[in-house]
């Protein structure tokens with residue numbers, strides 16, 4: 001146990017104006033916003049030896065020349081690119097700026113399987129889509145009229161998609177259409193905010209998702225952002241620095257690190273994941289107020305696990321991107337395989353990966369690689385009964401729920417969440433601000449959500465310090481300043497509360513559904 005840094009008082013700590021806790025995309029976007037507002041005195045404290053956070057890659061397998069491929073453990077898609085003339089996803093703008101290698105993901109290029117091999121149940125995919133459209137309209141109605149939220153499962157059931165517990169093909173479709181994106185089941189997800197999140201990205205930007213294949217890693221765009229306002233080896237970036245305690249008040253913030261060092265700042269922006277906050281990985285002094293603790297525990301952090309395999313041949317159909325598997329006994333049992341061996345991806349790489357979420361992901365995390373591999377091999381042998389399937393030559397998966405700098409993959413809104421509850425997740429506690437994927441009400445779970453939130457926190461703090469908290473953005477009458485929180489939560493949220501001040505960055509959801 002390292003010696004407690006609490007005996008050091010703020011007077012001996014390194015001083016900075018804004019301490020940015022975490023060097024993921026939210027932290028870097030916050031620093032960039034500060035730099036753009038001429039606040040150059042900041043310090044970024046990052047646990048790992050690199051920036052990028054959950055945009056995290058690793059070398060895997062090998063190509064024909066024996067060189068490993070770079071594959072993404074975390075974020076893998078630019079989701080919702082943008083239409084010509086319409087707003088563009090900032091992640092897509094960055095991807096273009098830094099020439100990130102990506103490839104369109106064709107979710108319609110999917111074949112369906114069960115335990116006896118190929119079986120066409122693709123009609124269920126369109127049945128789901130039809131019901132989703134109805135449920136989505138209903139979600140809009142609930143939001144607009146400030147009615148009570150429900151689970152996505154009940155919304156879908158009322159709209160005509162009600163997969164029976166024993167209909168494993170329908171369950172597989174249900175998983176692919178909902179869990180594959182949201183990480184949680186429809187029963188565990190809010191209808192209103194699940195649909196809103198999807199709409200704001202799909203309608204606000206576009207329904208195109210591009211898969212990142214760049215051999216520099218997805219975090220190239222985050223490094224690119226950082227290079228615009230920081231030099232190589234910039235002394236303001238403190239890598240390998242684990243924050244263990246955050247002391248905050250209305251006057252300032254002092255941060256203590258595991259190595260005994262400390263930083264005192266006028267403001268801090270905590271961008272740690274919801275998982276880090278939920279797991280008490282960092283001590284807050286004083287304890288966070290009850291309204292904040294309640295918000296932290298109210299939202300959910302999921303685990304989304306991609307399990308990568310390389311073989312010495314491509315034994316699966318060469319022109320298919322996705323393979324959906326309906327297990328006879330368990331929903332979500334190695335349900336979706338994705339081929340990276342196609343010409344547009346990693347040609348002839350013989351790489352396939354399968355995704356599992358939550359219960360099944362946690363189970364896989366507790367198993368040895370070998371146990372998981374054998375389970376997957378059994379599934380593949382059922383899916384392709386006529387093939388001789390070799391053992392993989394490389395096999396790799398992350399264990400997100402035990403990574404001490406993340407404790408899970410990304411957040412979700414459970415049923416019956418309200419925007420007010422989320423305002424409390426987002427609100428500052430004195431001089432301590434919060435930003436990141438989970439604090440975005442509109443784009444939670446996405447890189448762009450984290451980007452918007454980091455930028456917003458940085459802009460707000462700069463504006464507060466510079467006394468410009470009236471009409472900071474000339475195009476919109478946007479105020480800034482400390483964020484509102486609710487000591488007492490109400491059951492629902494009036495429409496007027498959906499504004500830029502609460503982080504509701506776009507209004508396409510409201511427009512779409514009021515048409």
Ligand SMILES: Cc1cc2nc3c(=O)[nH]c(=O)nc-3n(C[C@H](O)[C@H](O)[C@H](O)COP(=O)(O)OP(=O)(O)OC[C@H]3O[C@@H](n4cnc5c(N)ncnc54)[C@H](O)[C@@H]3O)c2cc1C
Pocket residue numbers: 021022023024025026027045046047048051052053054055073074075076077078079241242243244271272273276281282304305306400404405406408409410435436437438445446447448449450
């Ligand atoms: C498996 C997976 C798949 C995903 N797929 C996609 C996708 O396809 N598309 C998409 O848009 N998004 C996707 N996401 C979500 C996306 O990765 C996140 O929304 C985004 O990266 C979050 O950025 P952030 O800055 O909010 O948090 P983070 O990236 O988590 O940044 C927080 C930083 O804080 C640091 N930190 C944590 N604790 C401490 C501590 N005690 N001391 C110091 N530093 C600390 C961490 O190391 C990290 O660098 C995925 C995420 C995962 C995990």
